[in-house]
Amino acid sequence: MALNNNRYSCPYICPSTHMQGEETKQQETAKIAVKPENILSAPYVPGNVRPRSPKVYPPGAPPKYLPQPTESTSGDILWMSPVGPWAAGHIDWSPQAGITGVRPVVDKYSITRYSTGEWRKNNQFTLTPRATDKAKALEAETQKDVANTFSNLDKKLNHSNEMLNDRIKELSYWKKQVQSTLNGITEELAAIEADRQRLKGACKILMLPEAISRECLELRTGRYEPDLVRDDAEQELIKEVAIVGEIRKIFNDTLIKAELQIEMIKSTKAAIERDWSDKEISLKIDNLNYTLTPDSNLILAHPGVTRWPENATTLEYWKHYCAESIRNCEDVRKMSAKLRADLMTSITKGGEDMKNQANRTNSALAETIDATEQMCEKLEDNLKDNLQKIADIENLIDYLKESLRNVQERNKCVMTRLHNRNYERPSVENCRDEAQYALMAEAKFIKESSESLQSKLREAESVRSELMKYRGELEKDIACKRKSLNIDKDRCARVRAHMPTPEEFAAG
Incomplete structure (x- = not known):
């Protein structure tokens, strides 16, 4: 059923009467281009359903969601029979069916209202832009103003970046100077701390020579009385103790x-x-x-920051402070080095x-040891001679005793002869x-010889008694000298072998 009144038709969806001729031509073209497949007509004949052939679009056809040259928006080309399991209802169904009240194609699965061509036509209308000249003019003017604004903003941003870059260079220079000064004062602190530890070690080491000198003095008090003298070694040991003090x-x-000085360096180092x-x-x-940059993801709005801080200083004072802190640090470092x-x-x-005192x-x-050794050697030689004399005297005594026995024997012989002659004749x-x-x-x-x-x-x-007494004196003196040699040469030398050297003092 067709309507001839255009006031009930939609120019974008429902075709008008003046377009019927064009639609008729499109339907004829579609009938020629597209052949119906699997058309179900009554009565049903078994074996008439065949596989669906794929649609073939001509070359250069628009996308599938836009109207195609081989389709129509009319419902007469649905190729559905009026009777059968998929009955299309009235065969005069048209897109105006919703307006005229004619029922659309109804089955138990769906309700068909629009054709594929109408869906594609509506897609084309939706995708068609509808901007106005006013919008275009406003857009052009706004883009120009925005471009000028952002150009000026970029200039200001570049100028700020240049100033920040200059400030960064100046800060880097002064930071490098401060870093160099800090490294110098740190090295100086480590050096003077090492020297202080070395000096403390030298104070500890100084206890050793003092103990050695006092030990030697105490050891020399153990000498026997003949050698208990205030000799040059004793004098030098006393001087050694005084020098240590x-x-x-x-x-x-x-x-x-x-x-x-270390406390001063630490305070200066803390300031620098x-x-x-x-x-x-x-x-x-x-x-x-x-x-x-404006594209950074770390930027936030901070109201009220476009003002000078209350504790802000002048650039001149900042430069003076940097130079003064470095100068103070250098002065302290020079004092520490001195x-x-x-x-x-x-x-x-x-x-x-x-x-030097230890060498003295x-x-x-x-x-003293050399003189004592020479004296000891001389005493030992005398002791050897004395022992030899004692041995000779003892041999002489034995010889005299043997001679006296021989004289007695001779005396007995004479006395026996006289006795015999006096009393036997x-x-x-x-x-x-x-x-x-x-x-x-x-x-x-014989009597005179015996008395002699x-x-x-x-x-x-x-004489032997005198030699024995002298032997005792020699042995006592030798023991005294050996005691002195043991103290000076062995015990004192062993103790003084641990006397620290100047290198040990310097090493701490």
């Missing part, structure tokens, strides 16, 4: 100065570190600001003085003959 006083005074930290924070902030030189001088000179003491001890035969006189003379000589030998024996025993 003087060096300790100098070391303690220098150590107090070093500790005060605070300055470096402030510059590091400022440099990070300016670097961050230099990298920020003190370190004095400290090392005191350590070096003190060690050298201790070494060792030399005096060596002279009878009467007149007992006369004073020459033999009697000879025997009497022999007896007298006994006198020699007593003299030899007296």
Whole structure:
């Protein structure tokens, strides 16, 4: 059923009457181009359903969602029979069916209202732009104003970036200067701390030579009385103890100065570190600001920040403060370097003085030891001679005793002869003959010889007694000298072998 009144038709969806001729032509073209497939007509004939052939679009056809040259928006080309399982209802169904009240194609699955051509026609209408000239003019003007605004904003941003870049360079320069000064004061602090530890070690080491000197003095008090003298070695040991006391006083005074200097360096280092930290924070902030752009994801709105801070300083004062902090730090560092030189001088000179005094003491001890050794050797030689004399005297005594025994034997012989002649000869035969006189003379000589030998024996025993006494004196003196040598050469030398060197003093 067709309507001839155009006021009930939609120019975009429902075709008008003047378009019926064109639609008729399109339907004829569609009938020629598209052949119906699987047309179900009554009655149903088995075996008439065949597979669907794919649609073939001509070359250069528009997209599938836009109207095609081979289709129509009329419902007469649905190729559905009026009767059957998919009955199309009235065969005169048209897109105007919704307006005229004619029922659309209805089955138990769906309600068909529009054709595929109408859907594509509506897609084309939806995709067609509908901008006005006013919108175009407003858009062009707005784009021009926005372009000028953003051009000026970019210039301001570039100028701010240049100023920030200059500030970053200046901050980097001063930060490098402060960093160099900080490294210098840090190295100076480490150096003076090492020297202070070295000086404390030297003070500890100084206890060793003092203990050695006092130990040597105490050991030398154990000498026996003949050698208990105040010799050169004793004098040098006393000087050594005095020098140790003087060096300790100098070391303690220098150590107090070093500790005060370290406190000053630490306070100066803390100030320069605070300055470096402030510059590091400022440099990070300016670097961050230099990298920020309107496209950054870290930017936020901060109302009320376009003002001068209350604690802001002038650029001139900032430069003066940077130069003054570096100058103060350098002055403290130079003072510390001078003190370190004095400290090392005191350590070096003190060690050298201790070494020289130790050499003097060792030399005096060596002279004393040499003289004592020579005396000991001489005493030992005398002792050897004395022992040899004692042995000779003892041999002499034995010889005299043997001689006295022989004399006694001879005396017994004479006495026996006289006894026999005096008491055995009878009467007149007992006369004073020459033999009697000879025997009497022999007896007298034997008696005199015996007395002479006994006198020699007593003299030899007296000499032996004197030699024995001298031997005791020699042995006692030798023991005294050996005791002194043991103290000076062995015990004192063993103790003084641990005397520290100037290098040990310098190393701490």
